[in-house]
Structure formats: C-alpha cells, structure tokens
Amino acid sequence: xxxxxxxxxxxxxxxxxxxxxxxxxxxxxxxxxxxxxxxxxxxxxxxxxxxxxxxxxxxxxxxxxxxxxxxxxxxxxxxxxxxxxxxxxxxxxxxxxxxxxxxxxxxxxxxxxxxxxxxxxxxxxxxxxxxxxxxxxxxxxxxxxxxxxxxxxxxxxxxxxxxxxxxxxxxxxxxxxxxxxxxxxxxxxxxxxxxxxxxxxxxxxxxxxxxxxxxxxxxxxxxxxxxxxxxxxxxxxxxxxxxxxxxxxxxxx
Amino acid sequence: xxxxxxxxxxxxxxxxxxxxxxxxxxxxxxxxxxxxxxxxxxxxxxxxxxxxxxxxxxxxxxxxxxxxxxxxxxxxxxxxxxxxxxxxxxxxxxxxxxxxxxxxxxxxxxxxxxxxxxxxxxxxxxxxxxxxxxxxxxxxxxxxxxxxxxxxxxxxxxxxxxxxxxxxxxxxxxxxxxxxxxxxxxxxxxxxxxxxxxxxxxxxxxxxxxxxxxxxxxxxxxxxxxxxxxxxxxxxxxxxxxxxxxxxxxxxx
Numbered sequence: 001x002x003x004x005x006x007x008x009x010x011x012x013x014x015x016x017x018x019x020x021x022x023x024x025x026x027x028x029x030x031x032x033x034x035x036x037x038x039x040x041x042x043x044x045x046x047x048x049x050x051x052x053x054x055x056x057x058x059x060x061x062x063x064x065x066x067x068x069x070x071x072x073x074x075x076x077x078x079x080x081x082x083x084x085x086x087x088x089x090x091x092x093x094x095x096x097x098x099x100x101x102x103x104x105x106x107x108x109x110x111x112x113x114x115x116x117x118x119x120x121x122x123x124x125x126x127x128x129x130x131x132x133x134x135x136x137x138x139x140x141x142x143x144x145x146x147x148x149x150x151x152x153x154x155x156x157x158x159x160x161x162x163x164x165x166x167x168x169x170x171x172x173x174x175x176x177x178x179x180x181x182x183x184x185x186x187x188x189x190x191x192x193x194x195x196x197x198x199x200x201x202x203x204x205x206x207x208x209x210x211x212x213x214x215x216x217x218x219x220x221x222x223x224x225x226x227x228x229x230x231x232x233x234x235x236x237x238x239x240x241x242x243x244x245x246x247x248x249x250x251x252x253x
Numbered sequence: 254x255x256x257x258x259x260x261x262x263x264x265x266x267x268x269x270x271x272x273x274x275x276x277x278x279x280x281x282x283x284x285x286x287x288x289x290x291x292x293x294x295x296x297x298x299x300x301x302x303x304x305x306x307x308x309x310x311x312x313x314x315x316x317x318x319x320x321x322x323x324x325x326x327x328x329x330x331x332x333x334x335x336x337x338x339x340x341x342x343x344x345x346x347x348x349x350x351x352x353x354x355x356x357x358x359x360x361x362x363x364x365x366x367x368x369x370x371x372x373x374x375x376x377x378x379x380x381x382x383x384x385x386x387x388x389x390x391x392x393x394x395x396x397x398x399x400x401x402x403x404x405x406x407x408x409x410x411x412x413x414x415x416x417x418x419x420x421x422x423x424x425x426x427x428x429x430x431x432x433x434x435x436x437x438x439x440x441x442x443x444x445x446x447x448x449x450x451x452x453x454x455x456x457x458x459x460x461x462x463x464x465x466x467x468x469x470x471x472x473x474x475x476x477x478x479x480x481x482x483x484x485x486x487x488x489x490x491x492x493x494x495x496x497x498x499x500x501x502x503x504x505x506x
Contacts, residue, residue: 145340146341148334152332152334
C-alpha cells in the first residue's frame with residue numbers, strides 16, 4: 001500500500017463522526033437512529049447470522065456472474081469478430097439490455113418460485129450485458145495492423161482468437177467484469193428482499209419488520225464493504241492478468 | 254515475364270458509400286528473385302495497397318498477382334510483411350512476438366526458440382528477448398518486426414514504409430542494417446516509401462507511382478555501388494530524375 005492510499009478513509013471517518021454527533025444531539029430518537037457503538041455491538045450479537053447471510057449473498061453473485069462470464073465472453077468474442085453475428089444479434093442485445101433486471105423479479109418468481117434460482121438468474125442477467133458489450137467493443141477496437149500481421153503469417157482463426165483477440169480484449173473484459181460484479185451485487189440485495197428467504201437483502205428487510213434498526217445499519221455497512229472488496233478484487237485480478245499493460249496506461253487503477 | 258513476384262494488369266477499386274474510388278489502375282511489374290525493389294510515390298498513390306495485395310491481405314479488382322509461380326488466393330507462405338506501425342503484440346515479450354509467425358505455421362516450440370534466437374541476434378535484439386514492446390524505442394520495435402518477418406525464411410520481404418515513423422538517425426542506421434540483412438539472407442525485398450533518398454539509398458530498382466488513380470509512371474534502375482553516398486553526384490542525378498518522375502519539383506524530401 002503506497003503512502004496516501006489511506007486518505008480514502010477520511011470521508012468514511014467523517015461520516016462516522018457526523019453520525020455520532022447526530023445521535024448525541026438527539027436529531028432522531030435513538031430507537032430509529034442507533035449510535036455507532038450499538039451497531040458495532042450488533043455485529044457481535046448477530047455475528048453468525050450476518051456471516052451466514054453474507055455468505056449466501058456472495059455465493060449467489062459468484063455463481064450468477066460466473067455463468068454470465070462463461071456465456072458473455074465467448075459470445076462477445078464471436079459477435080465482435082464476425083459481422084454477420086453482430087447484425088443478427090445487435091437489435092436483440094440493445095432491446096434486452098434496456099430492461100432492468102429488477103423489473104424481471106415478478107416474472108422470475110413466476111417461473112422459478114422463491115429461492116436461489118430466481119436470484120441467480122437475475123444476477124446472471126445483470127452481469128451478462130456489461131460483459132457482452134465490453135467484450136464486443138474490445139474486439140472491434142483491436143489495432144488492425146495486429147490482425148493483418150496474423151493473417152499475413154497464415155495464422156488459423158483459432159490461433160487468432162486465442163493468441164491475439166483474447167489477450168487484446170482482456171482489459172475490456174475486466175472493465176465489463178467490474179461493472180457486472182457491481183451490478184450483480186445491487187441486484188442480489190434487491191432480489192433477496194423479494195424472492196429469497198436468506199441473504200443480506202432478506203436480513204435487513206427482516207430486521208425492519210422485527211424492529212432492529214442496528215441490524216439494518218450493520219447490514220448496510222456489510223453490503224457497502226463487500227461492494228468495495230468485490231471491486232478491489234476485480235481490479236487486482238486485472239492488474240495480474242494484464243501485467244503487460246503496466247506503463248501503457250495513464251493511471252495505475 | 255517470369256519474375257518471382259509478378260503483377261499483371263492489376264487494378265483496385267474500392268466501393269464506399271460515396272461511390273467507387275479507383276486506387277490502382279493497370280499495374281504490371283515483375284521482380285526477380287533476390288532483387289531489392291522500392292515502390293516510390295506520394296501518399297494516396299496506391300503503393301501500400303499494391304503491397305498489401307501482394308501480401309495476400311487484399312484482393313485485386315482486376316488482373317492477377319503471382320508469387321513464386323502461384324496465383325495468390327491468400328497470403329503466400331513465401332512472403333513476410335513488415336508494417337510502419339509494426340503491429341507488435343503488446344502483451345507478448347519480444348521473444349514471443351518474434352516467434353509468432355512460426356507458431357502460426359505450426360513450427361515446433363524448440364525449433365521456434367532456436368530460430369527466434371538467431372533472428373534476435375541478427376537484428377541486435379539478443380539482450381531484449383524478455384522485454385515488452387512498449388519498453389523499447391521505436392527503432393528497436395521495428396527491429397522486432399523485421400526479426401519476426403525473417404523467422405520463416407521468407408523469399409520475399411514486403412515492407413510497408415517500415416522506417417517512416419523513425420527519426421532520421423535511427424532511420425539511417427536501420428537502412429544500413431536492412432541492406433546487411435538483405436545481403437546475408439538473399440531475400441527479395443519490396444519496400445514501399447515516399448522518400449526519394451531512402452529509395453535511392455536502398456534499391457536495385459525503383460518503381461515510381463503517381464496518384465489518382467495510382468499508376469506506374471517510371472521504372473528506374475539504380476546501378477550505384479553500395480554503400481551509397483547520398484552526397485555523391487550519381488546519387489543526386491538519380492534523385493533528380495525521380496523528383497521529375499514524381500511530378501513534384503522540390504516535393505517529398
């Protein structure tokens with residue numbers, strides 16, 4: 001960690017201070033706005049429950065985004081490479097990607113009932129489009145000279161896809177993955193409030209019904225924290241996978 | 254005619270949204286094996302288009318191109334191409350870049366490594382095998398492009414303004430090195446340039462192109478002994494003739 005990186009904690013600490021001040025000034029009754037200390041206590045009081053629900057949410061996102069990756073990346077490579085596939089799919093992609101996954105919750109519940117399946121399907125859909133579009137965009141942006149070199153050398157289509165297009169597009173795929181993970185995380189929390197009986201979304205909705213505001217706050221903190229971690233994980237993965245980009249781009253992150 | 258590279262009444266017309274653009278008309282040329290031929294002309298005269306057609310990257314609209322006794326229907330295994338913007342793969346080390354053309358032709362890994370090392374040594378890149386392209390200077394990158402092209406023992410080396418983006422000093426050095434390589438490898442070289450001095454310094458024969466549509470306007474033998482001195486009277490005499498043939502008194506360099 002380089003010096004100065006921790007400066008990112010300043011706004012968070014500032015918010016914590018404001019929160020404590022608001023509590024001390026009794027801006028809201030304490031039953032609605034629990035003090036930070038009480039929320040911290042909730043973490044130990046409800047620890048196992050928070051951990052189990054976090055695991056449930058994270059698992060759903062991992063499964064949903066993995067499935068989206070497996071489908072979107074190969075499809076995107078082919079659509080980007082072959083104009084006929086682009087013509088075939090472009091309108092459909094633009095149509096379906098405009099539908100927010102959340103709006104499909106009622107339909108997903110009709111088809112798949114209540115449980116993991118509808119949530120995973122919705123996460124899959126929220127990850128599919130950013131991954132697909134970024135992959136297609138990446139293939140189209142490949143420097144033409146590189147493809148000419150490969151063609152002139154007599155490289156097979158399989159070699160061009162594997163050795164040229166795939167590595168060239170990898171940075172774009174990671175951009176797509178970053179958006180997919182973020183979108184998937186938003187979707188899972190919402191889906192869990194409606195279509196599943198476990199996970200962080202379900203936990204905070206349940207905390208509201210059983211009137212435990214400190215648990216709502218704890219849940220929100222976990223959701224935000226996992227979101228940050230997920231984004232950082234994708235970023236680190238990108239740095240490792242695209243090590244060759246070091247020194248090529250303007251910013252390290 | 255029975256040259257190693259033959260173009261017979263070759264023409265190229267591009268059809269775009271704004272109508273048809275005739276890039277080349279009625280080009281007939283013949284290059285003997287081992288000859289160093291420069292294609293000289295101003296921008297837009299179609300010389301690069303002709304080179305790309307000889308490389309099998311584009312197809313002529315009329316006429317036929319024969320390389321090594323066979324009419325082209327794609328890139329010829331007897332030829333290699335070098336581009337001005339070199340088309341190096343930024344995610345591959347110098348060594349992997351140099352080995353790519355051999356990989357495309359199914360050369361076994363051990364042989365690739367051995368031949369790659371040879372060509373790295375020939376082009377003065379031995380100490381740079383594990384570097385990435387962006388860590389090299391422009392001149393070094395073009396050396397990598399040349400080394401990569403030479404690995405497959407091409408009988409024709411097609412060069413599309415390879416030194417056009419380099420500073421004068423680097424350019425001069427690479428020109429001399431190219432002549433050394435040519436003398437050692439005995440390959441036919443087809444070299445596109447817009448620089449009169451470069452053409453006279455390098456070529457056995459200079460084909461002059463004029464634009465709109467691209468046509469062959471002169472075929473000049475250069476019978477000066479090598480190494481050639483750009484300040485000599487013979488050099489100046491040929492350069493003057495070429496300037497007249499290009500129809501640009503005091504034009505490009």
